[in-house]
Amino acid sequence: MEFIKAYLAKRKNENTLRTLLALDTRGPGVIVRQGQKYVDFSSNDYLGFSKHPKLIDAAGQALDVYGVGAGASRLLSGDLKLHHLLEEETASFKHKESALFFNSGYHANVGVIPVFAGKNDAIFSDSLCHASQIDGAILSRAKRFPFRHNDMEHLEDLLKKERANFEKALILTESVFSMDGDLAPLRSLVELKERYNCVLMVDEAHATGIFGNQGRGLVDAEGLSEYVDLIMGTFSKALGxxxxxxxxxxxxxxYLINSARSFIYSTALPCSIIAANLAALEVCKTEPGRGPVLLNRAQRFRAVLSKDDWDVSGESQIIPVMIGESKTALDYAGILLEKGFQVLPIRPPTVPEGTSRFRFSLCYEHTEEEINKVVEAMRELRRYHVG
Ligand SMILES: Cc1ncc(COP(=O)(O)O)c(C=O)c1O
Incomplete structure (x- = not known):
């Protein structure tokens, strides 16, 4: 076990050691830790759906009817009509013919990518693709060609040089990038995938619920549902x-039912979760204003921070503020925590060395006052601690 001790000591030295928080409780936009309440800017519960009464009610009713666990995988006796209903509703929400449910976004990416690319194939992926997409690509054993983030010229260069050397080719991107909060040039990706005969897979984990009519995502907002072969999305973020x-x-x-190993060899999700997900789709349609309100608020938040000279970016509810060194980001996060704000720094290896950042994710439930106060806390940070 010496190698483990050495590894952990090294990570600690580099200020990249990960530890868990063990919160007392959390709700949209807030956490309670050791009895102390903090405004939370680090969750993906963007719309506050995790505590929406309609989702809780739906989950509770399903729990009474179906019990706790699903009992088996979908291909054994864990496949209930409710799963199919959610798939039908999801397909219609995303304007696609069909949908298949996976136990998490991670399961979906590591399960689906190896189905579409094998050892004689190529994967062209945005260099900021999520770890689950990268892991799917590694598992696939396909030859990997990362292209510079959102750089369509680079992608086309790679396609020109390499596409003909492989049988099948898959292009991977996110629509809203999870760490940088910016948007993929989806139209150009569709053009390239058609020109070079590739399959295009778009991860909408952070767009679903926020972008597009009633939160149908960025692919839908751009009218491209028909052209994107595989639209992946999660219920674990904005949909609560x-x-x-x-x-x-x-x-x-x-095809996926027969070939995606993470679908085949894992117990189905419990019906309480499936029912809550169905309720979330319904709430997207009945309360469609939340996403636009959030995007508008994010735009103003970004403008204020930028005016205060922070290096801010993003075009979504995710607002990265570049800090630089891992230790500095940790120190600043500690100062914000003392003032009542949880803004967890994102550090290597999640992001490249020297690009540690705050990733503010706004939540519909944050009040105007909370936002103003965190802006003030950032001002104080700049006044007393920066440079
Ligand atoms: C872009 C992206 N894809 C996939 C996932 C994985 O989704 P899940 O949390 O449902 O496993 C995440 C979550 O962090 C993500 O940010």
Missing amino acids: GFGAYIAASRLITD
Whole structure:
């Protein structure tokens, strides 16, 4: 076990050691830690759906009817009508013919990517793709060609040089990037995928619920649902629940049922979660104003921080503020915590060395006063601690 001790000591030295928080409780926009309440800017519960009464009610009713666990995988006796209903509703929400549910976004990416690319194939992926997409690509054993973030010229250069050397090719991107909060040039990606005969898979984990009409995502907002072969999205972030889907043609979902190992070899999600997810889709339609309110608020928040000379970026509810060194980011986060704000720094290896950052994620439930106060706390940080 010496190698473990050495590894942990090294991570501690580098200020990259990860530890857990063990919160007393959390709610949208707030956490309670050791009896102390903090405004939370680090969750993906963007719309506050995790505590929405309609989701809680739906989950509770399903719990009474179906019990706790699903009992088996979907291909054994864990496949209930409720799972199918959620898949039908999700397909229609995403304007695709069909949808297949996975136990998490991680399961979806590591399960689906190896189905579409094998050892004679190529994967062209944005260099900021999520770890679950990268892991899916590694598992696939395909030759990997990362392209510079959102750089379509670089992607086209790679396609020109390499596409003909491989049988199948898959292009991977996120629509809203999880750490940088910016948007993929989806139209250009569709053009390239058509020109070079590739399959395009778009991860909408951070767009679902926020972008597009009633939160249908960025692919839908751009009118591209028909052209993106595989639309992946999660219920675990803005939709406040759990699990993920691939929305695609029926041909593809039938194929995935037979080939995606993370779908085949894992117990189905419990019906309480499936029912809450169904309720979340309903709330997206009945309360469609939350996403636009949040995006508007994020825009103003970004403008104020930028005016205060912070290096701010993003085009979504995710607002990265570049800090630089890991230790500095940790120190600043500690200062904000003392003032009542949880803004967890994102550090290597999640982001490249020297680009540690605050990743403010706004939540619909944050009040105007809370936002103003965190802006003031950032001003004080600049006044007394920066440079
Ligand atoms: C872009 C992206 N894809 C996939 C996932 C994984 O989703 P889940 O948390 O449902 O496993 C995440 C979550 O961090 C993500 O940010």
